[in-house]
Amino acid sequence: MNLTEHFTLEELCFSSTAERLGIDNTPPEDIVANVNVLARGLEQVRAVLGKPMHIDSGYRCVALNSAVKGAQDSAHLRGFAADFICPEFGEPLSIVRALSNSAIVFDQCIQEGTWVHISFDPKARKEIMTAHFGPNGTTYTMGA
Numbered sequence: 001m002n003l004t005e006h007f008t009l010e011e012l013c014f015s016s017t018a019e020r021l022g023i024d025n026t027p028p029e030d031i032v033a034n035v036n037v038l039a040r041g042l043e044q045v046r047a048v049l050g051k052p053m054h055i056d057s058g059y060r061c062v063a064l065n066s067a068v069k070g071a072q073d074s075a076h077l078r079g080f081a082a083d084f085i086c087p088e089f090g091e092p093l094s095i096v097r098a099l100s101n102s103a104i105v106f107d108q109c110i111q112e113g114t115w116v117h118i119s120f121d122p123k124a125r126k127e128i129m130t131a132h133f134g135p136n137g138t139t140y141t142m143g144a
């Protein structure tokens with residue numbers, strides 16, 4: 001089902017991990033409303049980047065979020081967040097900087113190593129962060 005011109009409900013709920021582990025990642029109705037908010041946000045991102053994006057992860061049910069070791073309060077759980085790459089535009093750092101300088105109102109945009117995490121939680125804090133992966137878990141610093 002198309003939510004916006006470039007994004008479908010299926011791709012924003014698809015997970016190879018869920019398939020592999022037999023987890024049903026079908027979102028309930030209230031979450032579908034949030035995924036619509038996400039799709040509209042991603043459409044703005046695509047307009048800024050001007051290139052196709054590949055979504056690695058969108059909505060995650062609790063079982064899937066645990067399986068991928070997502071944060072317990074992750075915006076993915078509520079369907080507001082997506083992890084993506086856009087190789088034709090550039091590296092995650094240049095993507096984060098471009099979105100930081102854009103007029104897009106997002107909640108958090110995080111440079112997470114080889115991908116970009118963006119969320120459209122209505123808190124709309126427009127926070128820019130960088131993830132650091134260490135032996136004792138992931139920490140975040142402000143800025144990119």
Ligand SMILES: [Zn+2]
Nearest residue numbers: 081082083117
């Ligand atoms: Zn994420």
